[in-house]
Amino acid sequence: MSRGQNILRGVVLLVGALVFLFPFYYMVIGSLQTKPDPTIAGAFPNPANLTLDNYADINGRINLLQGLLNSGIFTGGVILCTVVFGVLVGYALAQLQWRGRGVTFALALLVQVVPFQLLMIPLYVMIARDYGLADNYLGMILPFAINSTAVIIFRQYFLQIPRELFDAARIDGAGELRILRRIALPLVRPALLTVVLLTFIGPWNEFLWPFLITKEASLQPLAVSLANYLSNVAATAANPFGAILAGACVLAGPAVLLFILFQRHFVSSNIGSGVKG
Amino acid sequence: MSTLTSNRRPAARPSTPGGGDARPRRKRQLLGKNPFGLLLSAPYLIFVLAVFAYPLVFAFWMSFHDYFFAAPGAQVDRPFVGLANFQEVLSDPAVIRSFGNVGIFLLINVPLTVVLSLVLASALNKAVRFRTFLRVSYYVPYVTASVAVVGVWIFLFSGNGLVNQILGPLAPDPAWLINEQWAMPTIAIFVTWKGLGFFILLYLAALQNVSEELYEAAATDGAGKIRSFFSVTVPGVRPATVLVLLLSTVTGANLFTEPYLLTGGGGPNGASSSPVLIMYQRGIEQGSPDTAAAIGVILVIGVLILAFIQRKLAGGDES
Numbered sequence: 001m002s003r004g005q006n007i008l009r010g011v012v013l014l015v016g017a018l019v020f021l022f023p024f025y026y027m028v029i030g031s032l033q034t035k036p037d038p039t040i041a042g043a044f045p046n047p048a049n050l051t052l053d054n055y056a057d058i059n060g061r062i063n064l065l066q067g068l069l070n071s072g073i074f075t076g077g078v079i080l081c082t083v084v085f086g087v088l089v090g091y092a093l094a095q096l097q098w099r100g101r102g103v104t105f106a107l108a109l110l111v112q113v114v115p116f117q118l119l120m121i122p123l124y125v126m127i128a129r130d131y132g133l134a135d136n137y138l139g140m141i142l143p144f145a146i147n148s149t150a151v152i153i154f155r156q157y158f159l160q161i162p163r164e165l166f167d168a169a170r171i172d173g174a175g176e177l178r179i180l181r182r183i184a185l186p187l188v189r190p191a192l193l194t195v196v197l198l199t200f201i202g203p204w205n206e207f208l209w210p211f212l213i214t215k216e217a218s219l220q221p222l223a224v225s226l227a228n229y230l231s232n233v234a235a236t237a238a239n240p241f242g243a244i245l246a247g248a249c250v251l252a253g254p255a256v257l258l259f260i261l262f263q264r265h266f267v268s269s270n271i272g273s274g275v276k277g
Numbered sequence: 278m279s280t281l282t283s284n285r286r287p288a289a290r291p292s293t294p295g296g297g298d299a300r301p302r303r304k305r306q307l308l309g310k311n312p313f314g315l316l317l318s319a320p321y322l323i324f325v326l327a328v329f330a331y332p333l334v335f336a337f338w339m340s341f342h343d344y345f346f347a348a349p350g351a352q353v354d355r356p357f358v359g360l361a362n363f364q365e366v367l368s369d370p371a372v373i374r375s376f377g378n379v380g381i382f383l384l385i386n387v388p389l390t391v392v393l394s395l396v397l398a399s400a401l402n403k404a405v406r407f408r409t410f411l412r413v414s415y416y417v418p419y420v421t422a423s424v425a426v427v428g429v430w431i432f433l434f435s436g437n438g439l440v441n442q443i444l445g446p447l448a449p450d451p452a453w454l455i456n457e458q459w460a461m462p463t464i465a466i467f468v469t470w471k472g473l474g475f476f477i478l479l480y481l482a483a484l485q486n487v488s489e490e491l492y493e494a495a496a497t498d499g500a501g502k503i504r505s506f507f508s509v510t511v512p513g514v515r516p517a518t519v520l521v522l523l524l525s526t527v528t529g530a531n532l533f534t535e536p537y538l539l540t541g542g543g544g545p546n547g548a549s550s551s552p553v554l555i556m557y558q559r560g561i562e563q564g565s566p567d568t569a570a571a572i573g574v575i576l577v578i579g580v581l582i583l584a585f586i587q588r589k590l591a592g593g594d595e596s
Contacts, residue, residue: 123332
């Protein structure tokens with residue numbers, strides 16, 4: 001490996017990283033500026049132009065705390081369903097022999113390849129019109145309750161556990177539920193964290209579905225209320241871009257923070273196994 | 278590639294014969310050795326039926342009927358109309374334009390995604406220093422909400438935004454997102470930027486499986502770095518490339534948030550509208566879910582055809 005190639009590779013990677021990170025840096029700087037400064041100088045912090053007013057401004061318009069709470073309830077509900085279904089089905093697919101196992105696995109793969117958007121209109125008709133679940137947390141969570149990525153990841157992990165371990169417990173007279181709770185679940189703890197992290201970013205960042213079924217501001221997840229602010233009322237704020245960027249920082253914060261803290265759990269093979277249809 | 282390929286097949290693993298269970302033989306044949314598995318999967322299967330299978334069938338049914346919103350519980354007649362919804366949709370210039378826009382999107386997004394993610398992943402694969410930092414920086418846009426970063430992009434690409442300040446006289450007029458020629462390419466670049474980290478990770482996993490011996494053999498045969506990249510790396514990661522092509526196509530078909538927010542609901546003259554955006558406008562804002570469902574059906578057929586062509590072209594039989 002020649003020195004020149006090493007340098008070239010380093011330059012490519014660093015320029016790439018800069019392109020990826022700059023908008024985030026600019027988002028934070030912009031959210032702190034009293035007056036938006038679109039010139040090149042505006043990309044560098046100027047102590048005379050820094051303020052927290054934008055955060056107060058956006059909070060006065062879309063109640064950040066309520067938005068965060070709604071996003072949290074929506075995300076928490078989805079994660080709970082995903083983990084419960086994922087563990088049960090993953091265990092059944094990997095370790096038990098029952099009629100319909102092949103069909104269930106095929107279904108789990110099929111669910112992944114049909115685009116959500118084809119289901120958007122019928123789901124809207126069913127959930128918002130027929131069941132009256134518009135402006136309701138349950139209505140937000142339902143379409144995301146099944147997550148085949150989680151099923152496939154849990155199945156992968158359960159496949160790696162020797163079956164003899166479970167057979168031994170059965171011979172000792174343990175019931176299946178007890179085996180699942182006492183033996184299987186503790187063994188896939190790493191998978192649990194991976195699934196929670198991978199699932200988190202979906203509903204936390206989801207815009208289209210909650211946007212369709214929540215009209216009431218007090219129930220909207222933060223992504224929806226921020227988007228509504230972006231497209232409707234931004235023009236009336238003193239520093240609309242500052243306020244938008246402040247809101248964006250609040251929305252982006254939790255996901256980015258979780259990712260940085262647990263980044264080694266976002267393993268490429270997990271993501272690969274998750275999306276491979 | 279082991280994890281990528283191993284879940285292709287449900288893996289007929291050897292079942293322990295006899296297995297020491299005292300259950301009646303008939304029940305065992307009917308529901309399998311461990312009927313408890315069916316019980317564990319039942320909640321998931323019920324949900325699949327309720328929020329996936331039923332809506333899927335409903336979407337097709339709706340597209341062939343005169344479906345309109347009525348008060349809950351009201352008995353209304355929704356007659357079969359054959360292909361009328363499809364005819365209406367396919368003779369609507371706005372719908373045609375939105376499909377054309379997806380075409381422009383794919384022409385920019387797909388090659389850019391494949392080339393950039395493969396080049397960056399190969400560089401990252403061999404890099405020694407700052408690996409974690411680089412991996413994190415590439416992946417951060419992917420974990421962030423579109424709604425959040427859209428705000429920065431509007432600011433960056435506005436008329437007197439930072440991008441135009443740097444470009445000076447080269448800046449397009451009118452600015453990027455309100456320019457009929459540039460609106461869709463700007464969206465395509467935004468989506469590429471946002472999703473690239475995910476594809477870099479996919480390629481990183483694929484690169485682990487390209488045998489080091491092949492590079493050595495290529496070097497022995499006198500191949501340079503560039504030659505071995507094209508003769509060893511590119512064919513070696515072909516299954517991942519087929520996957521990247523498929524996923525970028527699905528992303529293009531699902532495009533909604535970016536045109537809705539970046540270009541204020543479809544942009545200059547519908548130049549950045551997308552089929553899903555039109556589905557939302559027709560189906561929910563204007564109350565004709567039947568034509569919206571027809572757009573959805575056409576969209577999915579289009580994705581299936583593209584996926585088929587891509588598989589053929591990439592020769593990705595093994596993936």
